[in-house]
Amino acid sequence: MPAVSRAFQIPTPTGNVAIVLHEPSLTEDNLGLKTWASSYLLAKRLHSIDLTEVDPECQRIVLELGSGTGLVGIAAAAVWGVHVHLTDLPEIVPNLASNVQTNKDLTRKSGGIATTGVLDWSNTAKIPSDDGCYQIILAADPLYSPEHPELLVQTIDRYLVRTAKARVIVELPLRRAYAPEIADFKQRMCDLDLEILDQGEESGYDDWGGGENGGPKEVRCWWAIFGCRRPGGVFLLMSSSAWCSPY
């Protein structure tokens, strides 16, 4: 895939906005340099997620993990008019930060702010001021290796505030090869006392071929909204297995 800049139409409460993203040419493992089907689907879904329940006193409201080119996080800032912190690996963040800058006026118009930073899920070093301070965590297409479920869920555990208003919102492509990672992710979320409040499936497109006649490839995706089963409560390991099912 060569480098490209393109605009994504995203619905907001006041009409569609066009988020312009630069995608450098794809190199080896740097999957975050492209915008994937599930992130476009999730970005378009955000306006239907009611944030009136969000605690206005929480200063850092939204954290995005594995932001890639930034579509979901920038859309969240524009749709919800809140502060969204977009994060990824060090090699992905320069392009991410540049995309946030490109769309700065658009997010500002809605009263939102988007910031960027490095957040490597495998870095378990504690930053006390950041612990448990986000009310909403977003992630699109974050699981494509056997270690990802554990790394992602341990990061969610660390950054998510445990209140009735806490939410983890994910959208994942249902690639057959990664079915074990998705099942593992669901189980680990359940083990953290996070339950699925709403979920569904929808289809999108990865648009660099692989489909019929070299056209865009249809990708079936699963989205889910998790909340705390027992906000602020004590987690009882013994009894959790009774309600934890990966399906």
Ligand SMILES: C[S@@+](CC[C@H](N)C(=O)[O-])C[C@H]1O[C@@H](n2cnc3c(N)ncnc32)[C@H](O)[C@@H]1O
């Ligand atoms: C398939 S891409 C999805 C990017 C974007 N969310 C999207 O859907 O377009 C997966 C993203 O997870 C990031 N990622 C993978 N391992 C990571 C880790 N250990 N810590 C932080 N981010 C990671 C990658 O750099 C990449 O941006």
